[in-house]
Amino acid sequence: MKEKKSIMDRIAESNKSVTTGIDEKDIKYWVTIYIMGKAYKVPDGLTIMQSMEFAGYRFVRSAGCRAGFCGACATVYRKAGDYKLQTAMACQTRVEEGMYLVQIPFAPAEKATYDINKEKYNIGVLFKHYPELARCLACNTCTKSCPQELEVMDYIQAAIKGDFKAVAEESFDCIQCGLCAIRCPAELVQYHIAQLARRMYGHYECHEPEHLKIRLKEIEKGKYKEDWNKLIKATVKELEKFYADREREPD
Amino acid sequence: MSEIKYIRGYPEYMCKLINIVNKTRMKRKDYDPPAMSKEERKEVLNLHPDYAHGGKRKISIGQNKGDIGPNEVVDLLEAYPLIEEGEIDLSQIDYDVDILIIGGGLAGTTAAIWANDQGVSPDKILLTNKLRHGDSNSMMAEGGTQAADRPNDSPLIHFLDAMGGGHYANKPDVVKGLVEDAPLIMHWLLELGAMIDREENGDFTEKWGGGTCRKRMHACRDYTGLEELRVIRDEFRNRKILCLEYYPAIELLTDGEGRATGAVLWNCETGDYKIARAKATILATGGFGRLHIRGFPTTNHYGATCDGVVLAYRTGAKLRDVDTVQYHPTGAAYPQQIIGLLLTEKLRSMGAQPVNKDGEAFVFPLEPRDVEASAFIRECYVREKGVTTPTGMRGIWLDTPLIEIKNGEGTIDNAFPGMRRMFNRFDIDMRKDPVLVFPTLHYQNGGVETDPEGKTNVQGLFVAGEVSGGVHGKNRLMGNSTLDCMVYGRRSGIYAAKYAKTVKGRGKLSLEHMKKYVNMLKKAGIKPERRAPILLPEYRGKAVLARMIDIF
Numbered sequence: 018m019k020e021k022k023s024i025m026d027r028i029a030e031s032n033k034s035v036t037t038g039i040d041e042k043d044i045k046y047w048v049t050i051y052i053m054g055k056a057y058k059v060p061d062g063l064t065i066m067q068s069m070e071f072a073g074y075r076f077v078r079s080a081g082c083r084a085g086f087c088g089a090c091a092t093v094y095r096k097a098g099d100y101k102l103q104t105a106m107a108c109q110t111r112v113e114e115g116m117y118l119v120q121i122p123f124a125p126a127e128k129a130t131y132d133i134n135k136e137k138y139n140i141g142v143l144f145k146h147y148p149e150l151a152r153c154l155a156c157n158t159c160t161k162s163c164p165q166e167l168e169v170m171d172y173i174q175a176a177i178k179g180d181f182k183a184v185a186e187e188s189f190d191c192i193q194c195g196l197c198a199i200r201c202p203a204e205l206v207q208y209h210i211a212q213l214a215r216r217m218y219g220h221y222e223c224h225e226p227e228h229l230k231i232r233l234k235e236i237e238k239g240k241y242k243e244d245w246n247k248l249i250k251a252t253v254k255e256l257e258k259f260y261a262d263r264e265r266e267p268d
Numbered sequence: 269m270s271e272i273k274y275i276r277g278y279p280e281y282m283c284k285l286i287n288i289v290n291k292t293r294m295k296r297k298d299y300d301p302p303a304m305s306k307e308e309r310k311e312v313l314n315l316h317p318d319y320a321h322g323g324k325r326k327i328s329i330g331q332n333k334g335d336i337g338p339n340e341v342v343d344l345l346e347a348y349p350l351i352e353e354g355e356i357d358l359s360q361i362d363y364d365v366d367i368l369i370i371g372g373g374l375a376g377t378t379a380a381i382w383a384n385d386q387g388v389s390p391d392k393i394l395l396t397n398k399l400r401h402g403d404s405n406s407m408m409a410e411g412g413t414q415a416a417d418r419p420n421d422s423p424l425i426h427f428l429d430a431m432g433g434g435h436y437a438n439k440p441d442v443v444k445g446l447v448e449d450a451p452l453i454m455h456w457l458l459e460l461g462a463m464i465d466r467e468e469n470g471d472f473t474e475k476w477g478g479g480t481c482r483k484r485m486h487a488c489r490d491y492t493g494l495e496e497l498r499v500i501r502d503e504f505r506n507r508k509i510l511c512l513e514y515y516p517a518i519e520l521l522t523d524g525e526g527r528a529t530g531a532v533l534w535n536c537e538t539g540d541y542k543i544a545r546a547k548a549t550i551l552a553t554g555g556f557g558r559l560h561i562r563g564f565p566t567t568n569h570y571g572a573t574c575d576g577v578v579l580a581y582r583t584g585a586k587l588r589d590v591d592t593v594q595y596h597p598t599g600a601a602y603p604q605q606i607i608g609l610l611l612t613e614k615l616r617s618m619g620a621q622p623v624n625k626d627g628e629a630f631v632f633p634l635e636p637r638d639v640e641a642s643a644f645i646r647e648c649y650v651r652e653k654g655v656t657t658p659t660g661m662r663g664i665w666l667d668t669p670l671i672e673i674k675n676g677e678g679t680i681d682n683a684f685p686g687m688r689r690m691f692n693r694f695d696i697d698m699r700k701d702p703v704l705v706f707p708t709l710h711y712q713n714g715g716v717e718t719d720p721e722g723k724t725n726v727q728g729l730f731v732a733g734e735v736s737g738g739v740h741g742k743n744r745l746m747g748n749s750t751l752d753c754m755v756y757g758r759r760s761g762i763y764a765a766k767y768a769k770t771v772k773g774r775g776k777l778s779l780e781h782m783k784k785y786v787n788m789l790k791k792a793g794i795k796p797e798r799r800a801p802i803l804l805p806e807y808r809g810k811a812v813l814a815r816m817i818d819i820f
Contacts, residue, residue, distance in 0.1 A: 024649045025320050029563020032706075034659040035607045036560040038807050043660060062658055064605040073812035075804070077514060077536045081403035082569040084609045085690060086494055089403055109693055111605060130506050133461055166689070185463060190491060190686070193498065212502050216461030219499070225458055226471045232417045232451045241448075244424050249444060253436045260432035263481040266420060 039063075039071055048114040065092055065107035065118060078122040085109040088194030091121040091164075104162045104196045124195025126206040129213065138221040140179025147210050150176060152203040159197035159207055165190050169197050169207050176210055181222065184214035277603070277696035282704075285625055285655055289665050289702050292627035297673060300621065303632040304639065312642040315650070317562040317707075318593055329788045330581055331725075337590045340559040344578050347800035348789060349782050350518045351541075356532060358521070358777040361545045365510070366392040366768040367761075368530055368546035370517045371576065373404025374493065374750060375733030376552030377500050378757025379764070380509050386765035390509040394544055396533055398516035398553075398571045398803060402501050405554055405569050405734065406753055409493025410612055410686065411477065412485035413754075414747035415450035418474060421482040423447040430748060433479040434713075434741020437589055442738045445720040446748065449755040454486065456754075462499045464488055477746040478613055478637065485747045490612070490686040493750055500754075515542070516803050520549065520579050520729070522781045528583060528729035529775035536803075545777055547768035548728050550760045551576040552753075555712035555734035558805040561593050565608030565661075566709040575801035576735035580716045582785045585724045588737040589714025594744060597640040599708025601663030603694045608708045611687065613637075613746065615666060618683065619674035623665040623702065624653035630664075641707035648706070655704055665702040672699055711749065713740050722760030728775070730764045732756040 022030070033040070039060060046061035052069055059068035066080060081089030090107035097115035107120060129146035136142045144150055150173070159169035168187055175183035188211035198206040235241070251259065275283045304312065313319050324336050327345055337345070367383050369376045372395050380395050395401070416426040426447040431438055454472070457464065465473040465487050475485040488495035504511075517531040518541070530545040553576030557568025566572070581587060598611040616622075616633040622640075624630050624647050631643040647664050648654030654662035672679050680688055680699050691698045714737035722730045733753040740748060789796075806813075 023320070023322065024315060024645065025317060025323060025562050027649055028317075028645070031656075031660045031662055032560075032563050032565055032607075034604065034661065035565045036563055038810055039659070041809070041811050045658075062604050067604070067807070070807040071809040071812075073808050073816070075806075075808055076570070077804070078399075080570045081399055082405075082408050084408055084567070084569075084606065085693075086408045086491070087400075087403050087569065089400055109605060109690070111603070111694065128502075128505060130508070132506065133503070189463065189489060189495075190689075192494065212498065215463060216499060216502060219461035219463045220459065221461075223458065223463060223466065224470060225455065226417075226466075228419055228471060229417045229451060229454055229458075231419070233455060236423070236448060236451060241422065241424055245444065248424060248427060249440050251440075256428070256431055256436055260428050263425065263428055265481045266483065268476075 048112060050112055050115070051117045053119050054117070059112060061112070063112050065105065065110050065112050065116070066090055068112040069107070079107065079120040083108045086192060088192035091124070091194040091196050092118060093121060094118045104164060104200070106164045106194065109164070121195065121199060124199055126195060126198050126209060128209045131213070133216055133220050136217065138217055142217060143176050143179070143210060143214060146213060147206070149203065149205055150210060153177065153205060154203050156202060158200045158202065162196045162200040164194060164196065165192060167191060172211060173205065173207055176214055181214050181218040184211055185218040188215065274695060276701055277694050278701070279658055282602070282655065286701050288625070288627040289623050289667060293667065293669065296621060296623070296629045297670065299629065301629055301632050304635060309639050312639060312646055315645045316638050316642040317564060317595060318638070323562050324591065328792050328794070330785070331584060331586045335587070335591070338561045338593060340561045341556060341574060341577070341590055343798055344574055344800040344802065345581055346789065346794050347798035348786065348796045349582070350799050350801070351532065353779045353783050356541065356779065358543060360543060362542040363394050363510070363544040364774070365394045365544065366547045367394070367550065367764050368544050369393065369395045369550045369552060370531060371552035371554060372397040372401040372511070373552060373554055373733060374406035374497050374500065374753035375757040376550065377497065377504050378754050379550050379552060379732055379761035380504055381500065381507065382758045382761030383765040384507055384509060386762055388765045388768065390507050394510040394512065394546070396512040396515045396517065396544070398514070398575070400513050401511055402497055403569060403571065404497070405572060406493045406497050406750060408567070408569060409750045410490045410610060412475065412487035412492050412747045413496070413750045414477060414480070414484050414745070415454045415486055415751065416447060416482065416484050417451045417454060417472065418482070418484065421484055423450065425482055426450065426484065429480045430745055431741070433745040434743050436741065438741035439738035441720045442718060445759060446739055446752060446755050449758070450751055453751065453754045453758070457496060457499070460499050460503055462488065462495055476617070479745045490684065496750060496754070516575065517579060518801065519779065519782055520583050521545070521777045521779065522583055523776040524778040524780040526584065527727040527775060529777055543777065545774065547771040547775065548730060548764035550722070550730040550732060550764050551580055551716065551735050552732045552757065553735045557709050561709055564595065564707065564709040565599055567596065567599060567608055567610040568709070571804065573802050573805060575803065576731070577715055578801045580724065580726070580729065580731070583726050583729065583781045585726045585729060586717045587715065588717045589742055590737065592713045592742040593709060594711035594713055595637070595641050595707045596710040597637055597644055597707050598666060598705040600703065601661050601706040602657045602704040604657070604659050605694060606690060607661065609690070610708065610710065611666065611703065611705060614683070615668060615671065618679070619670045621667045621670055623667045625655045626653060644705070644707055657704065661706065663704040663706040666705045667702045668698040669700055669702065711744055713742055713744055718756065720759070721763035722756050723763065728767065730760040732760040
């Protein structure tokens with residue numbers, strides 16, 4: 018008699034498209050893409066990254082978190098018959114018929130070296146470390162290339178005016194993939210400029226809350242020492258009781 | 269050859285199923301199924317991957333012989349090394365440093381900075397990465413970092429939350445370190461210029477986390493790990509500390525008398541190896557999500573393949589709590605591009621309801637994570653009321669439009685900007701349509717046993733972050749992982765620096781431990797079929813692999 022598959026086996030079976038790779042026989046719809054010029058037939062509905070793997074590419078570079086947070090999989094593509102050069106994160110973009118794809122394995126970019134404690138919190142710090150900031154042509158290519166859809170040019174313009182808060186807030190969701198810098202005709206490295214501006218803003222303008230200062234002093238003075246002596250030696254049974262007796266603060 | 273037609277981001281048949289959910293929404297608005305009784309919970313938990321029959325076995329060799337672990341992990345512990353003793357020339361030392369750090373996520377990068385603060389010069393610290401510096405689970409942490417810094421809170425309460433959450437299997441002295449240093453870590457982050465969410469009066473914005481009895485979750489929008497790590501990495505780069513990328517450690521080195529003295533590093537691109545000699549070695553290699561334990565999708569990054577546990581175990585390091593795996597109930601199940609990705613618990617706490625394919629609410633939305641996950645599995649695989657995606661995956665709906673119905677229009681944009689951006693990329697509007705979810709493999713609860721200084725039982729070998737065991741017991745709470753990385757990154761950096769100063773002369777380099785381990789494998793009758801660490805998961809198409817000829 019054929020043994021019935023366990024639930025765990027059935028789960029493993031149905032998840033296999035993301036755990037062990039896709040089976041060709043399960044695929045109904047196909048598209049043709051061109052990886053660095055070579056044509057491959059791949060299942061429709063995959064990401065660029067998954068479709069390249071399906072085609073036989075094993076990533077060493079250009080793959081990181083696979084969830085849109087790390088910026089490792091910056092990709093440039095053109096679609097057949099279209100003049101437009103487009104940018105994307107390979108792990109977050111659905112593959113489309115006729116994509117001509119190449120990945121950017123590394124973005125050469127100069128990062129300034131500084132000691133955040135010794136810099137002066139004024140507009141000069143950005144120009145001192147990144148004098149090319151003045152070369153911005155306001156062409157908006159950076160904004161168009163941003164896979165996070167940030168207003169990159171706007172925050173660069175804010176940097177030129179020394180508005181740290183605006184740079185910090187508008188650039189906050191940056192994943193530092195480097196596509197803006199690679200496309201910039203003025204050769205700015207927008208994401209490093211933004212990093213410096215955010216740290217300056219955080220360090221000089223976002224002060225330590227009083228409640229944190231107080232807590233640090235309490236710990237330093239050994240306020241909890243006696244309680245710790247008791248708690249650290251508590252048996253599991255005692256801990257269970259302490260745990261059950263905790264009062265939850267109101268919502 | 270035709271492309272799939274999408275309507276509102278979903279294929280047509282799924283769209284029809286969504287209409288059923290839309291129809292029942294207003295009826296469900298004020299109704300949640302009641303929470304399960306203790307007995308009901310016990311029964312449904314039999315479907316949880318940690319408790320369901322099978323999937324685990326005893327470790328047959330080494331320090332933890334006889335302990336239970338997931339098959340996927342034991343497979344790697346019972347695997348042969350990537351190198352053979354004779355083929356490695358240990359006489360040519362490429363990097364001769366005081367401190368070698370393996371893994372550049374939040375833990376490893378923090379360790380490097382604090383070792384440098386102890387007076388170890390930047391050219392005597394080497395941080396090596398398998399991928400790019402910063403490619404890690406840390407980068408993806410959305411929810412936040414716990415720190416007890418409000419007047420009604422204390423490290424003691426934080427301690428109890430963490431111990432209870434970990435089923436009291438945590439090491440108390442290690443948890444004490446975690447919670448006591450938490451306010452200090454917040455202070456350090458501010459010094460470095462990290463932007464942590466604030467109230468209008470300048471206080472930290474602090475939110476609930478599952479299993480806590482105080483609001484102590486500090487966030488940086490929904491990009492907490494990204495902000496913490498990019499600031500810390502920027503500081504690391506300013507200090508000119510030695511850093512290698514695409515150079516995983518493939519074996520540790522010992523002096524033959526039980527002390528760790530460095531590692532064999534491998535250039536992923538050219539294929540040659542380098543020898544790094546170090547007085548102290550810190551493992552910060554992260555977890556094992558990409559082993560896809562029991563065939564589950566994962567929230568983890570590409571390199572989360574259990575390397576550190578494998579390498580440390582061969583040197584005689586003790587493991588603990590590797591038998592428990594954290595599954596998060598709500599991983600994305602559609603679209604294909606984001607399967608496994610985390611959809612925060614906060615969605616349910618703000619009103620999103622789990623719903624089956626007939627549009628019925630079937631479970632209390634805020635059961636403990638393991639119970640909630642099991643109920644989803646039951647709905648999909650026992651009651652057959654899940655929704656099957658075009659790639660064959662099953663999931664249940666998470667009815668996100670209820671969030672706006674219950675809390676007002678605009679709530680999703682304000683509270684979940686990152687998630688909204690993610691679904692928008694695939695034309696799904698989570699304000700108007702539900703999203704499909706299924707449990708996802710999230711975290712390695714245990715690992716290489718640590719102590720309050722980040723030390724292991726192997727002299728000269730330190731651990732920090734997800735690779736370590738003892739901090740979270742059998743189950744980690746939200747917001748304690750990024751904290752763990754920074755607290756034990758810092759501590760391991762400091763204590764490794766102190767230890768390095770006591771080491772006289774330069775350590776001998778040998779692969780004695782590996783030789784011994786291979787002998788144990790042979791003695792146990794384990795055939796040389798598997799090799800580890802695996803470094804990266806295998807996702808290439810099967811048809812291509814079947815016809816591959818290895819020439820270059």
